[in-house]
Amino acid sequence: MQTADAARFAQTPFVRKKHRAELLARCVFGGMTLGMIVPLLLIIGYLLCQGAPLLSWAFLTTNPSSGMRKGGLWPALLGTVWLVVTALCVSAPVGVFAAVYLNEYAKDNWFTRIVHLAVVNLAGVPSIVHALFGLGAFVLFAGLGRSILAASLTLAIMTLPVIIASTKEALASVPLSFREACWNVGATRWQTIRRIVLPNSISGILTGVILQVSRTAGETAPIMFTGAVFFKNVEEGNLFAYSLKDQCMALSMHLYTVTTQVTNAPEPLPYAIAVVLLGTVLLVNAAAIAVRVYLRSRKKW
Amino acid sequence: MEMETTGAQPGPANSGNGVRAPVTRRAQRRGWEQVSEHVIELFIRLCGISAIVFVFAIFFFVFREGAPILPRLDLWKFLFTPYWYPTSLGQARYGVGALILGTLSVTALSMALAVPFGLGAAVFVSEFCGHRTKEALKIVIELLAAIPSVVWGFIGLTVMNVAIQKVFRVQVGLNILNASILLALMSVPVIVSIGEDSLKAVPDSYREAAFALGATQWQIVCRVLLPAAKNGLLAAVLLGVGRAVGETMAVLMATGHAVNIPHSIFDSVRTLTATIAAEMGETAEGSDHYRVLFVIGILLFSITFLMNLAADLVVKGIRKK
Numbered sequence: 001m002q003t004a005d006a007a008r009f010a011q012t013p014f015v016r017k018k019h020r021a022e023l024l025a026r027c028v029f030g031g032m033t034l035g036m037i038v039p040l041l042l043i044i045g046y047l048l049c050q051g052a053p054l055l056s057w058a059f060l061t062t063n064p065s066s067g068m069r070k071g072g073l074w075p076a077l078l079g080t081v082w083l084v085v086t087a088l089c090v091s092a093p094v095g096v097f098a099a100v101y102l103n104e105y106a107k108d109n110w111f112t113r114i115v116h117l118a119v120v121n122l123a124g125v126p127s128i129v130h131a132l133f134g135l136g137a138f139v140l141f142a143g144l145g146r147s148i149l150a151a152s153l154t155l156a157i158m159t160l161p162v163i164i165a166s167t168k169e170a171l172a173s174v175p176l177s178f179r180e181a182c183w184n185v186g187a188t189r190w191q192t193i194r195r196i197v198l199p200n201s202i203s204g205i206l207t208g209v210i211l212q213v214s215r216t217a218g219e220t221a222p223i224m225f226t227g228a229v230f231f232k233n234v235e236e237g238n239l240f241a242y243s244l245k246d247q248c249m250a251l252s253m254h255l256y257t258v259t260t261q262v263t264n265a266p267e268p269l270p271y272a273i274a275v276v277l278l279g280t281v282l283l284v285n286a287a288a289i290a291v292r293v294y295l296r297s298r299k300k301w
Numbered sequence: 302m303e304m305e306t307t308g309a310q311p312g313p314a315n316s317g318n319g320v321r322a323p324v325t326r327r328a329q330r331r332g333w334e335q336v337s338e339h340v341i342e343l344f345i346r347l348c349g350i351s352a353i354v355f356v357f358a359i360f361f362f363v364f365r366e367g368a369p370i371l372p373r374l375d376l377w378k379f380l381f382t383p384y385w386y387p388t389s390l391g392q393a394r395y396g397v398g399a400l401i402l403g404t405l406s407v408t409a410l411s412m413a414l415a416v417p418f419g420l421g422a423a424v425f426v427s428e429f430c431g432h433r434t435k436e437a438l439k440i441v442i443e444l445l446a447a448i449p450s451v452v453w454g455f456i457g458l459t460v461m462n463v464a465i466q467k468v469f470r471v472q473v474g475l476n477i478l479n480a481s482i483l484l485a486l487m488s489v490p491v492i493v494s495i496g497e498d499s500l501k502a503v504p505d506s507y508r509e510a511a512f513a514l515g516a517t518q519w520q521i522v523c524r525v526l527l528p529a530a531k532n533g534l535l536a537a538v539l540l541g542v543g544r545a546v547g548e549t550m551a552v553l554m555a556t557g558h559a560v561n562i563p564h565s566i567f568d569s570v571r572t573l574t575a576t577i578a579a580e581m582g583e584t585a586e587g588s589d590h591y592r593v594l595f596v597i598g599i600l601l602f603s604i605t606f607l608m609n610l611a612a613d614l615v616v617k618g619i620r621k622k
Contacts, residue, residue, distance in 0.1 A: 018517050025519035026429050032421035036489055037441050040448075043456055094348050101349025105342070117613055118352040124540070124609040125359060125602060126547025127450075128574045132598040135581075136362035157355050164352065190338050211447075218449025221549040221574075225581050252451045256550065259455055274455050278448065285447045289440055 051271035079248030086152035095163030151227030170204020203295030210288035367595030403570030411484035419492030446490035457555030475557035499533020
């Protein structure tokens with residue numbers, strides 16, 4: 001097509017130069033994008049190859065033994081699940097309602113601007129500062145000690161802004177006319193939100209919450225001083241082997257300690273832990289994306 | 302709005318003692334709904350201000366643990382001397398100069414790598430590829446953002462360490478370069494997604510006008526879109542910097558963790574964040590060392606606070622236009 005055009009309209013050198021520049025820019029930018037993605041695939045492939053000999057069902061469901069050098073990672077896996085679920089129970093309702101406030105109730109004034117600024121800043125606080133906060137506030141001041149509860153609360157506050165931001169975006173995508181129609185038949189604000197706004201934005205809210213799960217599962221720094229321990233033996237196969245007051249192991253922390261503090265660990269062990277952690281996080285993330293794509297395709301407006 | 306609240310107040314009284322007509326079920330239900338409406342609204346407002354409360358709480362509690370040592374700490378010496386000997390008996394010295402330099406050098410190099418790649422990828426995703434490719438790329442970028450920092454650190458410790466030793470023929474592969482590459486890969490998704498948003502925010506009429514004048518895609522990008530979206534792109538870069546400064550686990554594992562004033566990109570350094578992570582577990586609660594680590598926390602909090610404030614003001618700038 002382009003060649004036919006080129007034959008009909010004689011190309012000036014200027015136009016040729018223009019098209020060369022275009023092609024060059026496209027290649028450079030495409031190359032940059034590829035330069036970001038290729039390392040990702042290579043690294044995941046490499047980790048999988050290295051960790052493969054250890055990966056098995058038994059690896060996931062047994063306790064570590066002989067100073068973490070043998071056995072599986074059951075307590076770490078279970079600990080991560082406990083941390084994530086507890087954190088979610090706190091941050092999901094608070095985050096969703098905070099977003100409802102920002103999107104449905106708040107007026108456009110200086111106070112709302114400050115709330116927005118606070119959310120942005122909360123998202124930017126380094127994870128290690130969250131850890132210090134968790135240590136100062138929950139472990140010492142509130143007297144929770146180093147426990148799953150203290151660690152989860154720290155994680156919950158850390159992931160709150162993610163939930164607020166994604167929920168707010170989901171709420172904002174519900175057209176105003178929906179609300180107006182509902183108000184016009186005499187519904188109150190809350191009735192409108194519960195019956196019209198929330199059901200219509202549930203896909204976006206769900207995506208945000210699931211993404212928060214994946215982020216929580218991977219965090220290490222905030223739980224280092226607030227509840228995660230080097231080693232803890234728990235009953236195999238029992239989902240309720242921990243309680244909120246216990247300290248726990250976590251996958252991310254386990255990877256860190258095995259890599260840096262356990263000497264003579266078998267070569268594939270850290271790779272296998274990394275694969276399990278990465279697999280968990282990416283699976284949860286892929287689930288969020290799938291939910292979003294599915295629900296978006298059903299959207300009626 | 303005003304009508305609604307005044308109408309709501311007599312609600313419970315109406316249904317409670319039934320001054321006027323005998324209380325019907327419908328009136329009772331309305332009364333209950335009006336009470337619950339108020340309760341829920343109060344709850345929603347509380348959640349709404351929670352973010353402010355938490356930001357202040359973070360500052361308060363970190364400050365509370367660090368404050369007792371502040372009067373005894375010579376701020377000039379603390380910030381600008383490179384002597385970090387927190388555990389030496391009798392004469393512990395707390396100078397975070399080398400740590401600040403470590404953080405700065407790693408952040409600067411990682412941004413030098415991440416900003417061109419991030420902005421280039423943002424332009425490519427937003428302007429140069431078709432709808433399907435775009436969706437696919439955005440998903441990949443999202444997955445890139447999801448990789449936990451401890452996994453990046455592990456990659457730095459194993460894969461990158463060996464790679465850098467082989468490629469550059471240096472003794473130690475855990476150095477500024479290693480951590481910077483990891484940080485660049487970690488902050489690129491932030492830069493891409495926010496950069497892409499700000500390119501998307503440029504009205505289509507700009508593109509159409511330029512296209513009608515015979516401009517190619519590249520000319521549109523560099524003459525029309527980049528100038529129009531420059532505030533958003535700047536905000537994207539600032540947020541990337543904020544993420545790089547605050548990153549902990551990856552730099553803890555990949556920088557080599559040696560207190561050192563760097564002379565080349567192959568030197569090992571130590572950063573502010575990594576110092577807290579590595580040493581907090583070993584200090585006695587309430588000791589000077591413990592409190593100094595909290596002071597470093599205050600420093601980090603302030604740096605990222607300023608970064609975010611700057612990014613926010615830059616974004617506000619666009620919105621006003």
